[in-house]
Amino acid sequence: MVNLNKIPPKNGRKYYVALGLEGSANKLGVGVIKHPFLENHESGDLSHDCGVEILSNIRDTYITPPGEGFLPRDTARHHRNWCVRIIKKALIEAQIKDPGLDIDVICFTKGPGMGAPLHSVVIAARTCSLLWEVPLVGVNHCVGHIEMGREITKAENPVVLYVSGGNTQVIAYSENRYRIFGETLDIAIGNCLDRFARTLRIPNNPSPGYNIEQLAKKSTHKDSLVLLPYTVKGMDLSMSGILAYVDILAKDLFRGNKKNKVLFDQKTGEQKVTVEDLCYSLQENLFAMLVEITERAMAHVNSNVVLIVGGVGCNVRLQEMMGTMCRDRADGKVHATDDRFCIDNGVMIAQAGLLQYRMGDIVTDLNETVVQQKFRTDEVYVSWRE
Amino acid sequence: MFKKQSLEKLNIPFETSKQASIAAQVLKPDPQLRPEEFKVDYSSQGSDLVVNFQSVDDRVLRVGVSNVIDSIKTIIETIDELQDF
Amino acid sequence: MSQKIVDKVSEYLTSNIPIKLISQGAEAVVFTTNVHPYLPKDQIGDDSDVQYIIKYRPPKEYRHPDIDKSLTKHRTLSETRILAKLYQIKDIHVPKIIASDVFNGCIWLEFLGEELPNNAGFSNLKHFLWMYNKDGANAYDPIVLRTLYEVGRQVGLLHWNDYCHGDLTTSNIVLVRDIHNENSWQPHLIDFGLGSISSMVEDKGVDLYVLERAILSTHSAYAERYNKAIIEGFSSVYKNEGEAGLKKLNELLNRFEEVRLRGRKRSMIG
Amino acid sequence: MVSTILPQFPKFQVNVSLFHDVQNSEDIRLQVAELPFAFVDASVIVSQEQLFAAVYRVLTDLTYNKLRTKTIHSECLLALSPTSNIGEAFNRFGIQQGSTDLVVLQIVEVGQESTESANDIVKGTEVEFNNDNLLHTYNEQTLRKIYKLDNSFQPKTTEGFSQALVNAIQLRGL
């Protein structure tokens, strides 16, 4: 029996307030949320329906010039230099008057992610905790995505497709863990898209994936797809081979290498494939693979509900494909969220962290707050679900 | 013992002993990436934060010291901006 | 189940072939029928209990038609081809092919397995293990461990002959009860849509890893012992092949371990 | 004569007769192109299953416009073959000079049954087209060679042997 009210709200209030800090990759996010204190949370699995109120959700993304990825050192510098300003902005927007009185818990991303950026945020989190005398909770980034997605969409027990710059996983809940049913055997989908974008000098603002999506829409040769390798292995997939293949095409396209038979007509020298076409083909191919492994996991665990989370999850084409797949399954339904919650943010860390806090799982020694670059989704004991 | 290069007594005078103590507590938990090449210890003495570094060479010392100072700057800014929010 | 898919299959098969849906997997919809696609009725005998499997890969509207056509053809063909090859290998148990239409993504197969007692479901490995994982049952019953050993042997035979399954889940292993001994189950590997002919130790290592994870994800509490039994059965095939077999086995198990570690340690940057 | 309709292809009727002690195979061979039948040497037919699997393949290919030969009956010989070489298929499965046992196959559209019957053409003893009667005439060694079956493959029963041929028929040309 799950009791989400194990720890009562501070100062006899009828609600909880949590501050969430996220900085595991190139986004720095701070959010403040509120959970009403509800009697029916004392029994039963209602962790997907906390009645969350988002008091603020501020994000700042470290942007690099076209053709460049984000390096840990510069990303950490961005987070360090913006962190306090963003926290302040989030507190003001949330109308927090006295953090020490108003905030029940400070939640931070413990991992997985890039070490230096994670560390720069945890320094601020620890300082706030000691300064305001508010307890800390370390959150698994992936669990943050899942909990935020569940709360926003109210999807009770979905198969989760988690797709971002560093992750590609198909997850389903079972016996107090988010278990990984399928995942990439090499690189993540976002990484694959980002690196492709770099070769073609597609801008990183607001994100390479978003720009690929916009370019793909403009493809004028949608009827003739550039065929790419399709590498689904059971519920797993592999993308490094696809990247290598499409990257050669991208390079030849960027340089105008007329010898490439896929891109240029060998007789007339005419260009057959545009940047837009290549973006379209890559998306169609990669997303078909994602939808397929998701459907495989659904068939395996006998579920008909999907939740898409992670930065790549706000791609409308991916959502549309997933929706079509679900429609063809019995009463299937796809849930997704928009960029406010899909892309890394502080609110999701607050949501998962507050659930953890309400179950009594808090940091008792600052040594527990050391960040973990590698922190698998299934390592977390999910105490807040049946 | 690798004590070849050291930066002793990096001394940071905070406003209060509580601030200095918070800074030391915040910095202490993180393990060094290469403990065989670089060592740090933190303590608060009154309102001062005192940090001692030891390293096998100047390169490792430079990276390590600068990272710690970066963190201290974050701590100072956090306290400065959020103490009496 | 979308009626559209059923309608499409019914149209393809015509009303002369009554079908019953038994499962909607991710890529294929599986039906049973009691009509043979080409043998005259009077030649089959009066046994109306005989059933056949129709495995249909419906066009997937979510994916681009070019990808869809190519995948459907490729997988149906590859499944047919592999089943045909495996059929000729001694001691490997796979369903027999009755007919295959790769352009329409349709395969007719021999029906295998049965309904487990007490509504425990169809006799695939998943349901079988669940049946023994229930309260009151012995999860480590010798029947279970022997069956898992046999599962391992089937995979071992597959790999020894340089075939990989590509999707070894517990639902893709069907158990057929021995007609002479009701406590003896012969595992049959099914669903070779992602199968391949491969001598690469990597592919085999991944195969074993996928199976191990499948057991772990649906039978977590007993996974360790279960996986051990599978590996014992698997190894027995290689050990039967003398020095060369042992050498290959070691190489394979080492790679399996490597794949497993890779899985655990895989960079997980958020 | 076995006369049947494959459930998936109700527009076509399939008639099959088996003849033993055929005396006029040479005559038939000469006019084979004009006759609306497929004449198959029975030494390469193991089972009903093998023959009907080929018919199924022919009707599928016909439905989806994938026939490789000129007529539905020549297609039957190709469909029996594990390779796509048409000449080879005719040589291996078609009626031979000295053929004494013949399977005569006819596919006609329902409602357009021809008046011509296999009995009018073949001079021999018609027996029922069934597995038992095929048992005595098929040549396993020839079939092993044609279907390239490995010697390690030693099925316990004729059905087991037949299945390997069915497999090959499904996969021809793919």
Added chain:
Amino acid sequence: MSLPSALYNSKTFGEKKFEVDPSKPQYQTTNGATTGPSEHVLNAGQVDIDRPSEPKLKEDNSNQVTYLSNLRCQLTGLQDDINVFLTEKMELAKGKKIKVASNKDTD
């Protein structure tokens, strides 16, 4: 009011003391000379929009920066001094020419 300071010590070099002179401009800014974006992204055309926040002013309208902001500025200057010194020593050790007052971070 005491100032941040540090002491370097090595067997081969001896001691070097780092001290802050509050009147000099490099101890009055939060934007350090050695803690900018890495050379690599600057070369790729990065415009630095991620500088540290400005020092905070006291709330008494005195137009003076707070004690902690002052400390942060001084520490920034001290960090630059230490970085420059250690960078020079590293280059010396490598037998390379000393780049005087290099404002580029090298880690």
